[in-house]
Amino acid sequence: MPKPKMTMRKAHALSTRRKIYDTAVSLFTKKGYSKVTIDDICNKMGLSKGAFYNYFKSKDQIIMEGFMASDEYYRTDALKEIAGLKSSVDQLVAYNRLVLKKITRTGRPLMQAVFHSEIGFRKKTSYINSEKRSLYKVGEALVAEAQKAGELRTDLSSKQITNLIVRSLRGLVYDWCLPGSKFDLEEAGEDILKVFIVGLSAPR
């Protein structure tokens, strides 16, 4: 991997890319993702479609880029916020609460676009369930810790348990994004967590 020398050209390219991203996001939030066309974005900033597709390989990718940024939050601020709690299980629960809160802030429209995009037909791989995500890495670390502390059952591996939790919450979020759906995400999340606390704790 050669060093990415910053020439004038590359700098300009980066700024164009950023400009595309920003105008796209601004239009999305103003008019709603589905109502904004690629041409809208291009026209608004006097750029061509070709330019757009030079930087983003699809309309969805813009959304995904925003979504992926939230993973940064999970392994930094979120981790910090739960650090004070004594028991590992408490940390795990608090962590998942924070995840749902973050998603709530992200908003239904954007999350809907994410779910829609990720399960699309054109895609070969999906980001949302990649084990590389810090969402998983942090989660699994917390689970493993809780297991080591004897607080969680060990007949399921830490990976299994993490998957189980994430997927359950994902189903909740999916439902939350469905058109016509009308419930509070964090509230409904409490129900699930309440069950998990009991169902996952080590037998005694």
Added chain:
Amino acid sequence: MPKPKMTMRKAHALSTRRKIYDTAVSLFTKKGYSKVTIDDICNKMGLSKGAFYNYFKSKDQIIMEGFMASDEYYRTDALKEIAGLKSSVDQLVAYNRLVLKKITRTGRPLMQAVFHSEIGFRKKTSYINSEKRSLYKVGEALVAEAQKAGELRTDLSSKQITNLIVRSLRGLVYDWCLPGSKFDLEEAGEDILKVFIVGLSAPR
């Protein structure tokens, strides 16, 4: 609502509709949903696009029609199959196992199309999480029964518990449908159910 007299014309219409549906499904299974265009379907049977849209309001609706048929299974054969089990909780668990088995039979490609369609932007309402579905009605009935028998916790309503289970499994199925995903649905379902059995049972 007047009686739907079966004239020659209506009969013919019904047969056309059926023919569209059948050719569509046959093409879907042969080439994959996304590779089949509406024109493909129409050309194959010498019918026009206008005819297609006279019977189906979207390409997705064909998929959904197939999917909705599975609800019939839940309130008939599935119910019958679990009737022999003694405890209500056993019935509930067995029921959810059957649901996952049914989904496995339905197949990933079709389920992917369902998830994709349901969370689409054009839609105003979604079928998949409608409380009218027998998936929910049967599930909630079983939960309520188990609660009455003192086998399940009662600090959550039967509706809450049902939603909780369905949504968790839905997240699992969603992941299962993601491109590149590679796990056995029923097997992974066992993990979740194993946790729910403990987490949902009445405290003693």
Added chain:
DNA sequence: TACACTAACATACCACAGTCGGTTACCTTG
């Protein structure tokens, strides 16, 4: 039977994501 009504079907068209073959201008290398 004649006439109005409407369901069944046809066709031209639109919207919009994504593609493709260019053209220009910056950058690297000799």
Added chain:
DNA sequence: CAAGGTAACCGACTGTGGTATGTTAGTGTA
């Protein structure tokens, strides 16, 4: 600094889902 390569950008085009506007032919009714 000259030449060749390549990244940035252009804009016409395509594919496809869906719509708008007919046209035709069964059907109920007088």
